[in-house]
Amino acid sequence: MPISFDLTENARLAQQHFHRMALEQMRPISRKYDEQEHDLPREWVEWYWKHGRGSAPLRDGPGDGFVQVCIQAEELCWGDAGLYLRTPFAGLGGSAVAAAGTKEQKARFLSVFQGDGQPVWGAMAITEPQAGSDSAAIQTTAERDGDAWVLNGTKIFCTGGEGASSVEGGFVVVWATLDKSAGRAGIKAFVVPSGTPGMTLVGVEDKLGIRASDTATLRFEGCRIPQENLLGRAEVKKKSSKAGGDKGFKGAMATFDASRPIVAAMAVGVGRAALDFVHEELERQQIEVRYDAPPTRQTALERDVLEMEAELQAARLLTWRAAAMMNRGKPNSLEASMAKAKAGLAVTRITQKAVELLGPEGYSRKLLVEKWMRDAKINDIYEGTQQINQLIVARRILDYPSSMLR
16 A cells, blocks of 8 residues: 555644744744753743643544654744754654553553653663664663662763653663663663652753753753653563663664654754745746756756655655555555655755855844854764664665675
């Protein structure tokens, strides 16, 4: 059965809803929190927690579900990518719980985002000072102590890590190894609730882009969590070459099959913001883009705009394809990496070209275009760099193991 890329009526209503939210609530404060990087954007956080959750017409129909999640990401990142990442929701930590957690864990850790009370966040802690793109090189340890696990190590570049580690109700999903000699087979994911003794917020990063987002360094020293916080199946054989089998690592990696299409959608949103502004400026200056002119008669500006549009559409279609496959329960590792790689490259090119076409004003802080160029680059880095995702695509197509095409 072929996948249709025509949005359902539900999805169109959701798209319009989130676009209004981005336009009315995010754009007006976009520059403010780019400049005030480490301030909590209270007006956005409190408004979303009070009015934004559950307000969209997300009545799932055929082809909706995860596609609508990507539509939400695109529209809100059209508003502001940094504010989107600061939105009080389960984030990457929630994606990990949804992808690898048990039914009981999903109910326990995700239900707080549906309830009342103060805003809360979820985050995921993977990257370490000595383990970046190679997640299998993780050095943070998890040791069994009776009916508990004890975590020790340091995690860096944790998106949403400040709120998730310090606000009541939040949590951080931490990747750690039970047995370093077992390699990937020794890696498991653990849910650490906010305020857990032994989890310390070391600091937050000063960044080039997505400055409204909190990107944290977390330290774990004798951080003790109960057995039931081991994400997924609890039976683990410690100090074995089959430490939990390879399922623990694969379960954790399955998070990326869900999160990479979302990151790709975020990139599309930033790219569309820049492209929309270019179109508005061309219209203001009464410059027409002739779509029916042959390439040999098009101006350089027309060719640039058409290429930007083509890049954006290709990235969006790849994203929706990966999302639609998730809706159907189909494996989408290849498609998720294709979408992420394409979108990261496309948004980088589109925003740079937008700055170039708008000249000195595009480069100035008078407009948001230079900010979108800065925000764009992260999409080519986190959730697997451009190079890592291209490696994954090549391995999937050629059916090569991870030991090949390094």
